[in-house]
Amino acid sequence: MPTTRMPGVRYRGLTARDLALIAVFAALIAVLSVSGQIAVPLSPVPITLQTLGIMLAPALLGWKRGALAVAVFLALGLAGLPLFAGGVGGLAVLAGPSAGFIVSWIPAALVIGLLTDLLTRGGRYRFWAGLGVNIVGGILVVYAVGVPWMGVAMGDGLLGLFTAMAVYLPGDLAKAVAAALIAAAVYRAYPVPPAGRPVIEEDAAATGEDA
Numbered sequence: 001m002p003t004t005r006m007p008g009v010r011y012r013g014l015t016a017r018d019l020a021l022i023a024v025f026a027a028l029i030a031v032l033s034v035s036g037q038i039a040v041p042l043s044p045v046p047i048t049l050q051t052l053g054i055m056l057a058p059a060l061l062g063w064k065r066g067a068l069a070v071a072v073f074l075a076l077g078l079a080g081l082p083l084f085a086g087g088v089g090g091l092a093v094l095a096g097p098s099a100g101f102i103v104s105w106i107p108a109a110l111v112i113g114l115l116t117d118l119l120t121r122g123g124r125y126r127f128w129a130g131l132g133v134n135i136v137g138g139i140l141v142v143y144a145v146g147v148p149w150m151g152v153a154m155g156d157g158l159l160g161l162f163t164a165m166a167v168y169l170p171g172d173l174a175k176a177v178a179a180a181l182i183a184a185a186v187y188r189a190y191p192v193p194p195a196g197r198p199v200i201e202e203d204a205a206a207t208g209e210d211a
């Protein structure tokens with residue numbers, strides 16, 4: 001969904017359409033989280049499609065709506081709904097080995113959204129650039145927080161870090177590729193305006209002068 005910005009126009013707040021998109025993508029992340037979980041030997045954190053949703057939301061909606069969709073999903077999970085890996089929910093997950101991954105999702109969404117907004121200013125989404133953005137935000141940012149946290153929680157140290165990267169990295173790279181392919185296809189097919197209500201800068205300036 002490219003955010004087609006017009007010259008001289010600023011976007012403020014959120015519209016009803018924005019709120020609907022945020023809700024839809026929060027639900028999408030939830031569906032991806034609870035479907036197709038794969039247990040990992042010697043690790044309490046199963047492989048899921050959660051990261052695909054974390055990449056897709058900001059890639060398609062931009063940083064503001066994407067990060068809010070992730071935040072809504074996190075709020076529902078922390079409130080007790082069994083939406084996190086392993087079918088768990090509630091604040092107790094923040095004391096577990098997967099807490100670092102959970103904490104990293106909003107920063108990851110912000111990074112992917114901001115970089116994608118820069119990438120698509122010309123109105124196009126390029127697959128290879130989008131893949132690079134997904135790797136930076138959806139893998140490097142997530143791993144930078146989640147993997148050390150899991151290593152400390154499990155008491156495995158460096159061995160745990162390398163084991164986790166070896167186990168999870170191939171699947172996360174595949175999800176980064178899938179997210180970039182989906183985003184490229186959607187950008188070509190269905191342009192969506194940026195988040196917020198459009199305000200013409202010239203009119204806003206004139207209103208301020210008249211006041």
